[in-house]
Amino acid sequence: MTAYEPVIGLEVHAQMRSRTKLFCGCPTEYGAPPNEHTCPVCLALPGALPVPNEKAIELAVQAGLALECEVAPHSVFARKNYFYPDLPKGYQISQFELPLNGAGHLDIEVDGEPKRIGITRIHVEEDAAKNIHGSGSTAVTVVDFNRGGTPLIEIVSDPDLRSSEEAEAYLRKLRDLLMFIGVNDGNLEEGSFRCDANVSIRPVGQEEFGTRAELKNINSFRFVKKAIDHEIARQEGVLQSGGTVVQETRTWSEAQGKTISMRSKEEAHDYRYFPDPDLPPVVVAEERIETLRAALPELPEAKRARWQKELGLTEYDAGVLSGHPEIAKYFEEATQAFVDQSGAKAKAAGKKVGNFIQAEVLRHVTTDGLEALFPVAPTAVAELLACVEDGTINGKIAKTVFASMVETGTGPKVIIEQQGLAQVTDTGAIEAEVSRILEASPAQVAQYKDGKTNVIGYFVGQVMKATKGAANPKAVNEVLRRLLDER
Amino acid sequence: MADPKITLEQVLHVAKLARLTLSDEEARQMQEQLDAILGYMEGLDDLDVSEVTPTFHSIPMDAPLRPDVPERCSDRSETLAQAPASEAGGYAVPLVLEVNS
Numbered sequence: 118m119t120a121y122e123p124v125i126g127l128e129v130h131a132q133m134r135s136r137t138k139l140f141c142g143c144p145t146e147y148g149a150p151p152n153e154h155t156c157p158v159c160l161a162l163p164g165a166l167p168v169p170n171e172k173a174i175e176l177a178v179q180a181g182l183a184l185e186c187e188v189a190p191h192s193v194f195a196r197k198n199y200f201y202p203d204l205p206k207g208y209q210i211s212q213f214e215l216p217l218n219g220a221g222h223l224d225i226e227v228d229g230e231p232k233r234i235g236i237t238r239i240h241v242e243e244d245a246a247k248n249i250h251g252s253g254s255t256a257v258t259v260v261d262f263n264r265g266g267t268p269l270i271e272i273v274s275d276p277d278l279r280s281s282e283e284a285e286a287y288l289r290k291l292r293d294l295l296m297f298i299g300v301n302d303g304n305l306e307e308g309s310f311r312c313d314a315n316v317s318i319r320p321v322g323q324e325e326f327g328t329r330a331e332l333k334n335i336n337s338f339r340f341v342k343k344a345i346d347h348e349i350a351r352q353e354g355v356l357q358s359g360g361t362v363v364q365e366t367r368t369w370s371e372a373q374g375k376t377i378s379m380r381s382k383e384e385a386h387d388y389r390y391f392p393d394p395d396l397p398p399v400v401v402a403e404e405r406i407e408t409l410r411a412a413l414p415e416l417p418e419a420k421r422a423r424w425q426k427e428l429g430l431t432e433y434d435a436g437v438l439s440g441h442p443e444i445a446k447y448f449e450e451a452t453q454a455f456v457d458q459s460g461a462k463a464k465a466a467g468k469k470v471g472n473f474i475q476a477e478v479l480r481h482v483t484t485d486g487l488e489a490l491f492p493v494a495p496t497a498v499a500e501l502l503a504c505v506e507d508g509t510i511n512g513k514i515a516k517t518v519f520a521s522m523v524e525t526g527t528g529p530k531v532i533i534e535q536q537g538l539a540q541v542t543d544t545g546a547i548e549a550e551v552s553r554i555l556e557a558s559p560a561q562v563a564q565y566k567d568g569k570t571n572v573i574g575y576f577v578g579q580v581m582k583a584t585k586g587a588a589n590p591k592a593v594n595e596v597l598r599r600l601l602d603e604r
Numbered sequence: 605m606a607d608p609k610i611t612l613e614q615v616l617h618v619a620k621l622a623r624l625t626l627s628d629e630e631a632r633q634m635q636e637q638l639d640a641i642l643g644y645m646e647g648l649d650d651l652d653v654s655e656v657t658p659t660f661h662s663i664p665m666d667a668p669l670r671p672d673v674p675e676r677c678s679d680r681s682e683t684l685a686q687a688p689a690s691e692a693g694g695y696a697v698p699l700v701l702e703v704n705s
Contacts, residue, residue: 135672142675151693156678172672193660194667200623202697215660251699259694387621392660400666 118357121318123349124326125278129291130269131301132244132309133176134487139243139268140167140210147307151261159266161205166395169194173268175409176300177217177241178401180270182410183298184236186221190403192241194396197388202260203245211271213390216240217399223274223294224418225286234287235275244269264308270300276315276326281345285338288312297417297442302486305336309486312341316348317362327352328362332376335369344369348376420445428452428467437479438471443489444482448474454499459506469502477519492523501529514538514586540589547580547588547596554579555600565601573597609642610635 138145141158157165181188195213218239225232246265250258272291278284292310295301302309317329332348335341347369352362367376415423421435430438438448452470456463481492501522505515510533521532533539541547554576555562564572573594580593615635619626626634680693689696 137670137672137674142670142673143677144674150680152680152684152695153693154677155680155683156675160678160683168670169667170672171669174669198621202695202700248700249694256699257689257691257696258698258700259691259696261694387617389621394662397661397663397665397667399669 120321121349121353121356122321122323123279123281123345124276124317124319124329125280125284125345126276126315127272127274127278127284127287128313128315129272129274129288130244130311130313131180131272131295133173133180133268133270133300134302135170135172135176135268137170137172138266139170139173139241140266141165143263143266145267147309149263151259152263154263155265159205160262161207167210167393169396169399170268173241174217174399174401176268177239177270178406178409179298179413180272180295180300181218181221181239182406182413183294183300183416184218184221184223184239184272186218186236186239188218188401188406189215190406191215191398191400192217193398194241194393195390196393197242197390199388201245202258203248203265205246205262205265209243209245210393210396211242211390212240214392215398217401223287223290225283225290227280227282227286232277232283234277234283237273237275239270239272242269242271243267276317281342281349284314284345285342288338288341293417293439296487297415297420297445298413299442299487304486305338307486308336311336314341314345314348316345316352318349318352318356328364330362330364330376331366333366333368333379340369340371343374344376347374351376417445424467424471427463428471429464430467430471434468434471434475437475441484441489442487443484443491444474444479447478447489447491447495451495451498454496455502455506458499458503461506469506470498473498473502473515473519477516481523493519493526497522497528504529504533508589509533509539511540511586511590514540517586538585538587541584541587541592544592544596547584547592548600550580550583550588551576551593551596551600554583555604562601562604566604573601576601608635608639609646610638 132145135145137143138154138159141156143154143156143159146154158167178188192212193215194210196208197211197213198208200207216238220238221236223234223236225234244264244267246260246262248258248260274287278287292301292303295310296303304310312335314332314335315329316332317327319325319327330348330352332344335344348367355362366379368379369375370377417439421432421439424430424435424438425432439445448471451474452463452467455461455470456466459466461469478492478498483490498519501515501518504510504518505512510518518529518532518538521527521536522529525532558576558579561572561575576597577590577593580588580597581590612631612635615631615638616626619631619634684690684693684695687695
């Protein structure tokens, strides 16, 4: 049987986080009642003229810079002509010959293997409206133009991906990057980050590409992998049974667990692009590009590397804590506050704060797009950990205090005070408690004297129980050994 | 027609993309006219443009840009009233089937 190699290229449409549409002042906010966010421009009423949104152009340039693209000083909007009810003008304003961003790249890693994926181009275009099929009266499609005209970037990859795992890694990395630079909210469910995949297979060793199928509308990372794997298997089946793969558009049906041909799109591939006479070229001056480059926040990969080097995190910890831009920010703020309050060194501080956030804080965090909700302020976490650092409480009690902080919204010091959780480091008080327990446990004392020194754990437990966990474990151990040896 | 600039097939293809239904007579007429127009444009080939920068727009200007500030939208009831049919706040069009399995 012939062995085949998949060849995959991805086209990602990402909505840019501007407040208004690409060519008019209608808000882009999600969730308004249908057609409330429309005007003569985005409804294509006669005589209306498009004016590009400066912010959208800037966000697109920043996306290009983050992906190491060559930014074009002159780019041109073009008309992509086709008929569909979600496109009121009969064309989509996109870019064709002269896109805003030329070639760039994104580095991914699969199973520890690094790989550079080429970016062919990133162009700016307007989103189409939303068609709602057969709800209400089943004989009609209802069109909602609120989304129509929303600014998108289309990020086209080179056909460099060779497996569904690579495709998924590329998409996750890309989404991560766009979220960290604030260009896109990464919300697949709301459709603000969408992916089409061009999939073909060729016999291993063959240079020439096979005929590709275009998979449309893949709206989750899980579906991407399933849809691509299914499509690869389908094409192998076709070739092995002596057939030929036809170039077509297919869609992933989660319900049926397979890709399905979309015949309705087949004739649409002749778009007759031409420069839009309504829109002169967009000029982005070299100084402007440099200003936008300087304004780019630290990219997630650089952040992770820095954390490992300066804040003592492992690669795994850095990955978890940079899982969302707001979590990364929270970690950095908490670490800084902890350093300020406790005087700890950055490396030790990063590790301690990072561990605590992962173990205790993250399970209380909810994210929605670029927003994240935290149970307590990062400075409160720092204050709590500073109490551990100065010996006021131990690490175990810190968890109890944190639970109260989450529940009541009160600061750690107040809780420690009110609930009497401060560690007993007063040796006199510990000694009294230890003596009492040793008196009450002659059998265990005898065991200890017989050389079964691990019975000391029993005594520690008893002391901690008697002091409700508030005794300093180190002090308890010292006192125990001393008093036992004196007996 | 000797060596036409545009074939009858091309005319019919473009007509189809533009959702135009042409009779045989109309298609032939379009072919003749488009052929004449394209022939006329061919006159440009006589000019030496090797020193001219390609242009994408007839007016030598940069696109003016708009600040990202929301403006007032149209009144939905007014715009929907212009449409032949509407339903549930949306423009109603004949059912579009996205997927044929």
